[in-house]
Amino acid sequence: MLYFIGLGLGDAKDITVKGLEIVKQCSRVYLEAYTSILTVGKDALEEYYGRELILADRDMVEQEADEILKGADVSDVAFLVVGDPFGATTHSDLVLRAVNAGIQYRVIHNASIMNAVGCCGLQLYNFGETVSIVFWTDTWRPESFYDKIKKNRDLGMHTLCLLGEGRKIYEPPRFMTVSQAAEHGEMTWETICVGLARVGAEDQVIRAGTLRQLASCDLGSPLHSMIVTGHLHPLEVDMLRLSVATPDALQDLRMTDSSTYTS
Amino acid sequence: MLYFIGLGLGDAKDITVKGLEIVKQCSRVYLEAYTSILTVGKDALEEYYGRELILADRDMVEQEADEILKGADVSDVAFLVVGDPFGATTHSDLVLRAVNAGIQYRVIHNASIMNAVGCCGLQLYNFGETVSIVFWTDTWRPESFYDKIKKNRDLGMHTLCLLGEGRKIYEPPRFMTVSQAAEHGEMTWETICVGLARVGAEDQVIRAGTLRQLASCDLGSPLHSMIVTGHLHPLEVDMLRLSVATPDALQDLRMTDSSTYTS
Known part of the structure; x- marks a missing residue:
């Protein structure tokens, strides 16, 4: 066997x-x-x-x-x-x-990270396709993950982004040019994201905030992953507030209807 | 603590x-x-x-x-x-x-079932939003899951359908009228689906085939879940062939381009 x-x-x-x-x-x-x-x-x-x-x-x-x-x-x-x-x-x-x-x-x-990410308080039900974000080099800059994030966000779904070993989420310039993503309409510096490091380990770290706020967070050693949120249910927001990246993170979330937040 | x-x-x-x-x-x-x-x-x-x-x-x-x-x-x-x-x-x-x-x-x-379904050979990466299928009664027949399956399939994504306790996948008339779903364009009797029972247990059963073929499969005691497939990668098809519902299941899969199958 x-x-x-x-x-x-x-x-x-x-x-x-x-x-x-x-x-x-x-x-x-x-x-x-x-x-x-x-x-x-x-x-x-x-x-x-x-x-x-x-x-x-x-x-x-x-x-x-x-x-x-x-x-x-x-x-x-x-x-x-x-x-x-x-x-x-x-x-x-x-x-x-x-x-x-x-x-x-x-x-x-x-x-696995595919289900353990639920610990941040976002509902696994509400995740769309998972994307892998690879290292960019001078000559190889794959952008296909932009489209997948956009498709998920258009449906209100969250996107789990798996970052390779050695990848730190506070180095966004190395894996994406956010202004580029903004041009495509997928996300902006103000999009609510969740950074996760060493999920399941004693010293796991979860930080929620805008991409801008996360960019200055040091989550420590690998592995890191990141979630780009879609529509947020109020209970999801309450859970994310337990892990704010900065004291004022998530304060600007606006209620758009009776059941969902957006940013 | x-x-x-x-x-x-x-x-x-x-x-x-x-x-x-x-x-x-x-x-x-x-x-x-x-x-x-x-x-x-x-x-x-x-x-x-x-x-x-x-x-x-x-x-x-x-x-x-x-x-x-x-x-x-x-x-x-x-x-x-x-x-x-x-x-x-x-x-x-x-x-x-x-x-x-x-x-x-x-x-x-x-x-959890959310990641263990990967054992059937379908890539977790390629799943869209998960849906719950509830019991229909004479007066309560929620259909929202149709739309979610359709959205996932439009993107080529698989859909994990969680069926409540006591739900058996070989009783499709009790949770959905397939002809109704077909009208909506989400799926037909010929859509490739995967039935899973008692995932992770010694006696787990996985059966892949068209919805028509699955409808006559007895997967035994609960819990059951079902996957409605989207686009299938050849390696996914190879894995599903290990679990065919009937000897001739999956034989009609047509290659539509170099990398994906559809039904």
């Missing part, structure tokens, strides 16, 4: 009891090492699990999948993934290879 | 190690009893946790919140929620009451 086991978002103890039991009895345990990070490293996980972990980077999963699957038809192999195995990144390719090789698989779910 | 602890989706062992440690040391432990169910009951949880659980139904949480919060400023109280505490249903009201009473709170995340 090939087990895909989610590790959750914080530290070694965020694995489920079921997941930990499986890790302890598998013949080999791989740790997927390319999509996300915990607040603790491989050593801490090995010590807590009492098992040696084999780091599986992207190349290994894509090019040496047979090595991972070896023997999984007659013994148990675990593939550990930060968050949920089918969260922000899926492992469909490895699943399909396993099935084609006659190997059964099972998923042990856990929290 | 008031702890909101997610229990995940399957059985008693789907709690995280961190969550279990907290449950064992809290002075009182409540079990939220109105939004969802595990495959095991309160008794099994009490036996596994070694703790008495106080069932908190919707009335109690809304009207006797003070009772739940009592003493949480000086001792630890746990509030257990199937799935994630901020998944399909949020507990913003209880959070706000706690904060207003000067009580700190912390969230121990877990998988």
Whole structure:
């Protein structure tokens, strides 16, 4: 059996009891090492699990999948993934290879950023398509995420923006020119956003305010993500007020009708 | 401290190690009893946790919140929620009451249906707004979810439809008249959908096919949910083919351009 086991978002103890039991009895345990990070490293996980972990980077999963699957038809192999195995990144390719090789698989779910963002008080129901924001270089400046944010906002939906490792939300000039976005009509410096860092960890930080206010917030070490809000329900506003970026943040929200705020 | 602890989706062992440690040391432990169910009951949880659980139904949480919060400023109280505490249903009201009473709170995340649906092979990135489909009665037939499915499909997005307890997806006439939906243009009997039952449990069932094919599938006991697909990436189709509702399901998918399928 090939087990895909989610590790959750914080530290070694965020694995489920079921997941930990499986890790302890598998013949080999791989740790997927390319999509996300915990607040603790491989050593801490090995010590807590009492098992040696084999780091599986992207190349290994894509090019040496047979090595991972070896023997999984007659013994148990675990593939550990930060968050949920089918969260922000899926492992469909490895699943399909396993099935084609006659190997059964099972998923042990856990929290991922895709559902844990609900802790900021915005309703998961009201999120549209999630976007990934990649590093801009001098020659590569993909803008497709603008359109997705716009489509979501046009429908009143919030947009979860996943920022790569090393990305800090207080460096907006490095991933977007806000004035450009404003030209497109997607958002302005006054759009209400939520910055999240290390969600699920002991030292998680959530800050809500205008993009302008967030731009001067230091949320500390990665991982960071950001939500561009759509229409806000009053209860959502009340929750965001628990995490204001500056003392005066969110004070300018105007009630536009009986049930929604906008900015 | 008031702890909101997610229990995940399957059985008693789907709690995280961190969550279990907290449950064992809290002075009182409540079990939220109105939004969802595990495959095991309160008794099994009490036996596994070694703790008495106080069932908190919707009335109690809304009207006797003070009772739940009592003493949480000086001792630890746990509030257990199937799935994630901020998944399909949020507990913003209880959070706000706690904060207003000067009580700190912390969230121990877990998988919820909102992210675990990724196990069917559809990319979570590509889901639009989630909809809840409620029971229709002779006099109350809300149709707002049609519009949301249509908006998502117009954008090529998948729609997760949460069906209430007791709802079976093979009873479509009871929650929607498909011919009605077809009139609106949202979907037809030939739209590719995915039926999911007991996601995360040992006996979970996933079935993919046209709505017509799914209508004759018995997925067994609750909880059920359904995904109405938007545009399908070839890798998503490959994954769905692992879970076909009938041997010939998904065979008619036509490739419309280099990267997407439609039905």
